Amino acid sequence: MTLRVGVIGVGMIGRDHIRRLSAVLSGVEVVAVSDVDAERARTVAAGVPARVLATGEELIADPGVDAVVVCSWGETHERYVLAALAAGKPVFCEKPLAPTEGACRRILAAETAAGRRLVQVGFMRRYDPGYRALRAAVRGGSIGEPLLMHCAHRNAGVPAWYVGESMITDTAVHEIDMVRWMFGEEIAAATVLVPRRSRNGGGLRDPLVLLLETAGGILVDVEVSVNIRYGYDIRGEVVCEDGTASLGEPSPVRVRRAGLAGDPVPADWRERFARAYDVELQEWVDAVRGDGPLGPSVWDGYAAAVVADAGLAALRSGNRVPVSLIDRPALYAD
């Protein structure tokens, strides 16, 4: 049976997900949308076509909606995820699960009390073919145990709402989740190093380096540069005992002209991770329809929020900040 999905929040990523749910993926249709910007909701709904519901809560309660996709601003995620849990409906929540540790703990308590997983968090790097191949190479055993990872997260520029904390909570949070998944270990501590500022960075401390230490002693450096101008560039190299493995260039083509050879660089995350978003949501649809496990969990959303908090504390203080997690509930056992 086709999964009937309602989407809350039809801004940039909400519209992109509606497009893929409607036109790219199988076994799913978008039947309802809701947004605090009613005019935007009407315009987007007309293009699907789908019904418009006045509030996210009405959309969740609607009997014609089987499952919910939450793409509103991060501060609003908690109330919609809790409402979906109360209604017993599966929910795909864009990252962050919620912006504070307290909100993540409340969601964790609600899902644990329900006794079954209903929530998936939108950490899409786990679905990127490059990261999946990198993880397989690292775990394949032919290059020994991992010791270090070097990452770069470079944006051409950032929107007007972007503030200093966003370097950690909005940008590096993707590496925080990716590192936990890559190595199957929690992150034990965070430190932030800040070099001289880029003249392109406005008021931001841009670039910065986030240093993550895993519980098993792997050290990961993440360069975060968010006004690099030349494009959206995501890099990762794992250094193991007997070799290294790194992400390849995302472009399938090399261009030579005017004495130079080069690979086109994606403009932004939509272009770089288009395939990852497709796979992520198709696997979610399949899982909700009963074919396969759900992806990143409420535990993953909680752990990422706690590590991001440690990163913020490290940015403010200049100190190494240990990460402290509650005991992992059995519901989220690997």
Ligand SMILES: NC(=O)c1ccc[n+]([C@@H]2O[C@H](COP(=O)([O-])OP(=O)(O)OC[C@H]3O[C@@H](n4cnc5c(N)ncnc54)[C@H](O)[C@@H]3O)[C@@H](O)[C@H]2O)c1
């Ligand atoms: N996984 C990723 O790579 C990725 C990429 C981009 C954005 N995101 C996440 O997706 C979410 C949305 O980001 P965006 O870039 O689309 O933002 P956006 O501002 O473009 O869109 C957000 C939409 O939500 C609506 N909205 C706000 N509060 C609402 C509420 N209470 N109820 C219903 N609608 C509400 C806004 O009116 C807007 O239309 C954020 O949590 C963001 O971090 C994830």
